[in-house]
Amino acid sequence: MTISEAEAVVMDVLWGKAPRTAEEILAEVGPSQNWQEGTVKSLLNRLLKKDAVHAERDGRRYLYTPLLLREQYVQQESKGLLDRLFGGRVAPLVAHFSEQRKLSEKDIAELRKLLAELDNEQH
Amino acid sequence: MTISEAEAVVMDVLWGKAPRTAEEILAEVGPSQNWQEGTVKSLLNRLLKKDAVHAERDGRRYLYTPLLLREQYVQQESKGLLDRLFGGRVAPLVAHFSEQRKLSEKDIAELRKLLAELDNEQH
């Protein structure tokens, strides 16, 4: 059961801070997304059906908490792309960005550090 | 105008070798995908509408050629993911795979080489 892009926007809010009410979610996401309240409610209900969030009654409203972890989601998404486009290998992906000149100085520095760490830990 | 996943499967065949007839595409993709001929035709027509492929009549059938380049497609897809999930920065993405233990020895070697090259060329 995959979660859609609009649903992921809602999850993002919850990953930022939870639990939250529908209203709070709308407040954070409405401006950029131009959504109505009903839209957010629908998305939350679909996420409930998909067991991606949990809702706990709090008086008249619900508090929503993510069940699906950001890490899991990121994992699925990136693995999908990696497999589909780069034969499941990371180096070609980085090479791609490199050719596209999408590697910032900071990226390069961090990559270097990462490799150095891998060198030590050997894991 | 984005191209869907099933459409991308067809594009993949064409990126491998073009021009091709619908029949050839089916032959290459049918087994793994379990598609009927009509399915491939529909996908080709949708790709035509999206200007992702070009069709040239050849007697009774058409020869299809990709207009959208693989590089463009890969670019869009990866940028999308990168922006949505890693704030547009490459290093965090690689770090993610690293944590997931998805970096093969070969990946690491290649990344190292890549960084070395970047070092020289300074581009």
Next chain:
DNA sequence: AACTTATGTTTACACGCGTAAATGATTGCG
């Protein structure tokens, strides 16, 4: 108790996608 407000639940609707069946057109064969 009736009315308003806040919130959630149900229903809707158009669009793209995956998948194909139905139909149409062209051509080779008997």
Next chain:
DNA sequence: CGCAATCATTTACGCGTGTAAACATAAGTT
């Protein structure tokens, strides 16, 4: 020439998505 085979084009249909309107319900207010 008429029929069968070969392609292509049109139509279909269920499902998920993006987006919300309509409806229901509970709680606070007069």
